[in-house]
Amino acid sequence: MPDRHGVVRKISVNPVSAKENPMSETSRSVQVFFEECLRDHIRYNDEHNCLPSESAVAYRLLGRSGELAQVYEEMHAKLRGETPKRVLMACFLSTGAFWSPDRIAKDRSDRDELVALNLAISKVAYELAGLLVQRDELHNSSGFYSDTHYDIVQVIDEASADNGRYTYYLKEPLERLGGRFDMKYWPALDAIVRTIAEDARRALVVASDPLTEGATRSKRPSTADFTRALEAAILENRAGLSSGIPKDFMLSDQAIASLVNVLIDLPADKMVDPVHVKNTRSKGKKLKPSLWEQGS
Numbered sequence: 001m002p003d004r005h006g007v008v009r010k011i012s013v014n015p016v017s018a019k020e021n022p023m024s025e026t027s028r029s030v031q032v033f034f035e036e037c038l039r040d041h042i043r044y045n046d047e048h049n050c051l052p053s054e055s056a057v058a059y060r061l062l063g064r065s066g067e068l069a070q071v072y073e074e075m076h077a078k079l080r081g082e083t084p085k086r087v088l089m090a091c092f093l094s095t096g097a098f099w100s101p102d103r104i105a106k107d108r109s110d111r112d113e114l115v116a117l118n119l120a121i122s123k124v125a126y127e128l129a130g131l132l133v134q135r136d137e138l139h140n141s142s143g144f145y146s147d148t149h150y151d152i153v154q155v156i157d158e159a160s161a162d163n164g165r166y167t168y169y170l171k172e173p174l175e176r177l178g179g180r181f182d183m184k185y186w187p188a189l190d191a192i193v194r195t196i197a198e199d200a201r202r203a204l205v206v207a208s209d210p211l212t213e214g215a216t217r218s219k220r221p222s223t224a225d226f227t228r229a230l231e232a233a234i235l236e237n238r239a240g241l242s243s244g245i246p247k248d249f250m251l252s253d254q255a256i257a258s259l260v261n262v263l264i265d266l267p268a269d270k271m272v273d274p275v276h277v278k279n280t281r282s283k284g285k286k287l288k289p290s291l292w293e294q295g296s
Contacts, residue, residue: 053097084244096263123196132190153178
């Protein structure tokens with residue numbers, strides 16, 4: 001995906017006819033195998049009434065198989081046995097189904113919202129800490145007193161009233177500690193709230209998995225978002241001990257470009273080419289090499 005986070009030349013998407021480029025028997029059998037993998041996924045999903053979005057992607061791949069012939073040939077040449085090939089096909093379907101441009105846009109929006117929430121929490125918590133200090137000062141200097149919490153042990157006890165595990169395991173030990181050590185041993189309420197404020201202020205929002213990280217890295221949406229998500233999905237699968245995919249496995253720029261075009265059903269005027277993939281990979285290495293070189 002482009003900066004998502006070069007000139008991109010337009011490529012032809014019309015499959016070459018059989019007369020112009022007759023398919024060898026081996027190539028035909030390779031194509032049949034991968035198409036049967038897709039049909040197996042569709043049958044399983046239909047029988048178990050699940051993952052219709054993956055089935056939709058599988059139908060799309062079947063309908064545009066001519067554009068994927070080179071991808072299948074490359075996978076066949078680089079992978080031994082059926083298992084890694086099937087794992088990779090399942091990876092393509094999952095990524096295409098659950099990492100659409102709309103889903104990536106939602107993830108990016110969630111990230112921005114989390115950043116804004118942390119800033120708001122920090123601001124409000126600092127204000128609350130200041131108010132708590134003012135209240136304590138009035139308690140100590142005026143002729144009035146409000147019957148409010150000032151002891152962290154009391155706050156914990158009341159906040160945990162509906163927590164059966166607290167009541168059973170922690171309530172008595174905590175009360176004993178509170179009775180043994182007076183307030184000078186415990187943090188003041190304003191200090192606790194100020195710590196929450198500072199924690200939120202310093203918070204660094206990061207993705208919880210490689211696909212999210214790759215798909216939402218750039219500030220502005222582009223096709224490079226999905227390209228990076230697809231690369232991250234492949235890297236995750238090649239790192240799995242049971243996948244059978246070699247740790248140094250990598251599809252060519254051309255193969256990734258073909259997959260991106262088909263998986264998210266890009267229109268002809270929006271299709272990407274190997275230059276797009278090469279540029280996206282290059283930018284990815286500069287920003288975070290571990291995402292692109294995992295296992296190499």
